[in-house]
Amino acid sequence: DIQMTQSPSTLSASVGDRVTITCRASQSISSWLAWYQQKPGKAPKLLISKASSLESGVPSRFSGSESGTEFTLTISSLQPDDFATYYCQQYNSYPLTFGQGTKLEIK
């Protein structure tokens, strides 16, 4: 199985900050990586697919990038609505696997 290791597990930041969340795959997944945002009591929301393709309606302050087996979600200027938990997911091969999540908290 492909392991997805997210870091950090928790991130404290302020409105306006630029933040980066990293997800490392245990083997090559090409660009088959998605990022989701989940707020308490809500279903996950797809933000980015194919490593860097922003979903329709997602603010442009969100971006994704990749370098080998390391993938990054960047929020360029945090807004109050962005405080949530973020998950990466690989879909290069079965079983599909998620990272353990990064909780983005208000500092």
Added chain:
Amino acid sequence: EVQLLESGGGLIQPGGSLRLSCAASGFTFSSYAMTWVRQAPGKGLEWVSGIGGSGGSTYADSVKGRFTISRDNSKNTLYLQMNSLRAEDTALYYCAKGTLRSYNEFDYWGQGTLVTVSS
């Protein structure tokens, strides 16, 4: 508007069975892969099973042989038959829709149905 509405969860004893349903609307159901993802209380997301538009299915090792995914395209409904339930199957079960680009990126999710396995 795409809508996914799960049902069928509840409290069940270890070793018991449940069938979850996911009623879909707002899109051509038969054209899209569907999946089940679960989330144990306070934990992360875990993929459970997926099915293509015409019925090919895959499973996580943790549920293989115990769970069966199926769909009825005439009723726009996805199912998950869960047998031999264990305490570790306790979770909120989400159904989710694949995109046209990929079976396995999920652009719409239901609100989830809670399964609690306990004596």
